[in-house]
């Protein structure tokens with residue numbers, strides 16, 4: 040039984056607890072979740088016309104791909120809890136972490152051979168950047184330390200990842216003189232099926248050619264730009280990046296923290312293009328949404344380069360690195376994912392969202408409707424009224440969390456057709472209300 044009444048809990052929450060991108064004290068009352076099971080969140084108090092259960096349209100930000108309280112994941116974490124919940128990773132190792140690392144190497148593109156386990160996505164991006172900068176330092180090119188990305192990206196909230204987030208969306212003007220100055224290309228042309236625009240390619244090549252001497256790496260989110268604006272682009276741009284990076288001696292980092300583990304219709308978005316980056320970041324769905332864990336994978340060449348340096352180690356080591364509980368959850372989540380025809384489930388959700396959102400393009404104020412894999416997006420021509428849109432979705436029995444001009448969903452892969460239809464209806468209702 041909960042120890043606090045919902046009213047007390049909300050009063051303490053408002054007085055003391057920061058929420059993501061929130062003011063202090065809080066101004067909007069969050070829903071109190073009591074428990075969650077399958078694709079449903081159980082609320083402590085009724086909301087919007089007396090509903091106490093909402094279908095989760097967000098997978099807790101891309102993470103809970105198998106839904107909540109999955110018996111296999113629960114059992115894996117319990118079993119691990121019976122052995123140890125944590126031990127330090129310096130000088131010690133354990134099966135959950137080793138199995139996970141070997142598995143990640145096996146399922147990601149071939150050249151990626153080495154795994155650094157981090158405790159959040161932002162830290163994995165930090166580590167990826169450190170790998171690249173240290174590689175160039177070790178190989179006698181310390182001046183190669185800037186990063187190039189395209190606009191519209193999101194790579195996390197710590198400072199170096201922030202420096203490659205979209206400069207407008209990431210509010211770089213607040214951080215003048217604090218963020219390292221990176222290079223930005225325009226956003227890639229929209230559309231998964233759009234052909235490569237040769238003008239864009241030559242513009243990008245021009246940037247690389249001019250800056251090759253100072254560039255350590257290009258970092259992008261492949262195929263789906265997530266929190267930077269939910270835009271999709273063609274895999275052809277990933278092949279373009281691979282070619283240009285090879286031509287100009289620049290490393291390539293794919294941030295697959297949102298796209299990894301099937302979300303975009305391929306196990307990794309890089310697979311749509313058949314290219315491998317030099318470094319890949321994973322997170323979010325890695326543990327099926329159970330615990331915080333992320334990873335940065337790199338090629339043998341990067342690891343060798345780092346080892347040849349004056350400081351022949353990768354200088355990073357989080358306290359909770361390789362946490363056994365998180366690794367056990369990740370191993371079980373991968374067993375579940377790869378033990379089924381996940382691509383069929385993602386396609387099924389893609390079809391359900393496409394059908395269910397088709398009518399949303401006729402809603403006044405809707406600028407664009409797009410679906411890719413198990414991701415559905417309705418973009419408005421104005422900023423969303425978040426409280427009104429959230430309540431409209433809740434009235435349809437669905438949890439959504441719109442932002443900026445976007446009402447969007449990425450449901451758990453276990454969401455059944457009826458609930459996918461309900462989610463699509465809720466996205467549409469939220470777009471009408473927002």
Ligand SMILES: *Cc1c(COP(=O)(O)O)cnc(C)c1O
Pocket residue numbers: 159160161162164193194195196260265266294295296297322323333
């Ligand atoms: C969420 C996200 C991150 C940051 O991950 P955290 O675990 O929130 O630190 C980085 N890159 C991408 C593409 C993301 O979607």
